[in-house]
Amino acid sequence: MxxxxxxxxxxxxxxxxxxxxxxxxxxxxxxxxxxxxxxxxxxxxxxxxxxxxxxxxxxxxxxxxxxxxxxxxxxxxxxxxxxxxxxxxxxxxxxxxxxxxFGKGFPTAILEGNDLLFIAGGLGIVPLRSLINFVIDNRKDFGKVTILLGCKTPQDMLFNEEVHQWWKRLDVSCSCTVDRSDPDWKGNVGLITGLIPGVSLDAERTFAVVVGPPIMYKFVILELLKKDIPERQILLSLERHMKCGVGKCGHCQIGEYYCCQDGPVFSYDRIRGKHEAL
Amino acid sequence: MDKFVTLNKQDLNDFIVKLSRSQPVMAPVARGCKSFVFESVDSAKAIALHYIPTILPPKKYFFPQRETLLTYNKTTPAWDPVLESRKMAIFGVHTCDLAGIQCLNMVMSASPQDNNYNARKEGITIIGLECNNYCDEYASCNVMDNHLPNGGYDLFFTELPDAFMVHVNSNAGERIVNDIGFFSAATPKHTQQLEEMRARKREIFKPEVKAGHKQLRGIFAGAFDSRQWDRIGERCVACGNCTNVCPTCYCFDVRDEINLDFNTGTRGRVWDSCQNEEFAQVAGGENFRKQRGQRQRHRYMRKFNYPVERFSRYFCTGCGRCSRACMAKINLKETIDALAEEKR
The missing domain is CATH 2.40.30.10 (Translation factors)
Known part of the structure; x- marks a missing residue:
């Protein structure tokens, strides 16, 4: 047999x-x-x-x-x-x-035609960059693109030259902030949450795509909800230490979800109020 | 139409001896101090027919504590997947452990399939054995609806006064009946004895906790903020005994080992436990279940809440092993009672 x-x-x-x-x-x-x-x-x-x-x-x-x-x-x-x-x-x-x-990435087909607000804190730029560059390479398929980046100090900035290219583009609005500045820094100083109120957006057609440490999610989500962005249009990527990647080993479990199979990208409405998620 | 045959009690030994010549036979064996283990036998004399749940459930044959996933060579470099399996028959599996194997089967055959598990499963024949009475006070098989057979076996033995009534439930089971022999057709007397035994069981087996089967999910889904988790967390020593002995716990770690040539080696998986502090810790140091109470809550939620969403069944079999093995005397039945009480 x-x-x-x-x-x-x-x-x-x-x-x-x-x-x-x-x-x-x-x-x-x-x-x-x-x-x-x-x-x-x-x-x-x-x-x-x-x-x-x-x-x-x-x-x-x-x-x-x-x-x-x-x-x-x-x-x-x-x-x-x-x-x-x-x-x-x-x-x-x-x-x-x-x-x-492995995993479910950002739903590019659903994002098409919509405005995008990218928010990355610290290492969050690493996975988010895969989507930002995808959008830039297919720029006409998407609406308004706004990028907000934050990290601890100017020395922690990743992809400086690439970020500069994004910043120079006319079809992308890009702002950076650091927690602690140095004399050469020309961007903003302060937490990334401080940049959100100043963004002008059409909440109904905006998807916010947020990647960063858990503590950042809590405060950024509050700011995005204040802007009336619907919960299902707030996308987050959650970090867990997957050992198998195929939904078996248990290390990445968040409630009934396996982060490695059902995530790492989740819309906020799926994880709101879920214990141990953020 | 269900197919039943019988095996005279005095023929059990010959049956096991002959079966063990065709393939390795694993069965419950007494180890003293109310301890039993599944191990290889070549006659029925070694088998403990009346046993309480073994220290480790038969999951160890489907999903060993340590198994090889691949071998690697650093210089090539190459990684070669390994699928291990071994033909065997497990005799004497109680209904609680049959349920545990059914749970593992669901997890491992959910896409993407775990073919390391599936390859072992293919080689294993399961012969169940009915409990005519409770094993001890830790069991909660009635409320988990596992005190009667619900499938998951090739053959199923029920002890009657002078014979075993044997339910034939698969082609593999039928082949054993035909090839090994010693079986006779079931008579109306045996059928009646089986019915009488089941009727007695209905008198003996009653709900063991202050909640019904269907209520359990709601009790746990609403219990995230219960004080019970702090109380349990204060007692828990995070040893992981409860998850090691659980028939439905399957969490694992993946580890590389290198041979003495410092070039080749194996990658294997070993049982892990959500009770270990580092289990849900990520690279940045963030730990999503830092407290022992949170980790115990997670264990219970993975039995009574999350799998109902995902697999439409409880992942507690009612075997009672977690309570028996707990050094801090954390007791599953008491936890359910306390949560049910709080909900009132």
Whole structure:
């Protein structure tokens, strides 16, 4: 009797080659990765991959590049644990294992035709950038685009040159803020929530896409609700430490949801009032 | 039409001996101090026919404490998936544990499927055994509706005065009946004895908690802010015994191990527990269930609330293992009673 499910393992891992790296800040390193025969990863903005360093382990990492970028994909890794520390030791030509992409990303088909308000705090820019660049590459399909970025200090800013390009565009409104300034900083100073009241928007046709640490979500959501943006039009990406990526290991569970399968992107109406979500 | 056969009690040993020659047979074995374990047997003499739930449920054969997911080679580099399986028959599985296996089957066959689990499941034949009486005061199988057989087996044995009544529930079960032999057709006398035994069970097995089966979900869904979780959290030592012994707990960690050549190795999964402090911690240090009370609440919600939404069934089987194994005497029946009381 041949089992119907065949012999497909959920843990099939393919080798990826690091083509380019860049130390972005003291803790964050950028990686450009190609798959065998330059095959596309086939992801949607907001999804993640499981990255393996043989002998060390596997960790979930957000995809930072838009699927419109062909032949390779990009990751930004903060050095915090065993796998990320091992990744930081790797350079161009080195190999890593890639499994995925996993999860539900940003619903680009639903976003089309609407105005977009992007809000990223700290490392939140890393996954959000996959959607921002997707929107910029398909700019005519979307309405007004506003980008609000925040981080602790100017030294923590990621993708400075790219952000500058966004800022220069006439079809994108882009503002940055830092918690603590330095003499060279020309942007805003203060929390990202301070930028929201000044944004002029049509609440009915605006989707707010927010990625940042849990504490930021609580205050940003309050500001967005004050602007009358409907709860289902507030999209969040939640961070959890997935071990399997296929909805089994239990580490990423939020109520009845598995963050790795049902998320990481959730609309606020699905997680409002849910314990242990934010 | 249900198919029943019978096996004379004095033939049980011959049946097990012959079955164990065709494939490994696992069965409950006494280990002293009211402890039982499932382990390999080659005759019925070793089997404890009247046993209380084993320390670990039979999930250990479907989802071992440690199993290999893939092997890797650092220099190639390559990762080769591994699907392990082993043909075996598990004899003597109680109805609570049959329910536990059904729960795991649902989780692991939900898309995307877990074929490491499925490959093991394919190799396993399940022979159930009915409890004619309660095992002990920790069980709550009646309120969980698992004191009577609800499928999930190939063969199911019920002990009658002089024979076992055997329900044949699958082709694999029928093959054992035909190939191993010793079975006879069930007579009207046996059918009547089975009915009498079930009638006695209805007198013995009563709801064990102050809430009905259907009310449990509502009790837990409304109990997030209950004071009970703080009380339980104060006693809990976060050892993870409750999740290890649970027939429906399947959380795991994935770990790499490297061989002495420092080049090849294996990636495996090991049982993990939501009771461990780091379980829901993310890279930035944020921990979504830092308090022990929150983690116990999570465990209970994963039995009585979340799976009802996802799989339309409770993931508590009523086996009582979590309460038996708890060093701090956290008791499932008492928790349900306290929450039911609060809700009133």
């Amino acid at each position: 041949k089992p119907e499910h065949g012999k497909e393992s959920a843990y099939i891992t393919q080798p990826g080659t690091i083509r380019n790296t860049r130390q972005m800040t003291r803790l964050e390193k950028y990686f450009e990765i190609t798959l065998p025969r330059q095959r596309d990863l086939g992801h949607e903005p907001g999804q993640f991959v499981m990255v393996s360093v043989p002998g060390v382990g596997e960790a979930p990492i957000s995809i930072s590049s838009s699927p419109t970028k062909k032949g390779c994909f990009e990751l930004v890794v903060r050095k915090v644990g065993a796998v990320s520390t091992a990744l930081h030791a790797l350079d161009s030509g080195d190999k890593v294992g890639i499994r995925g992409p």
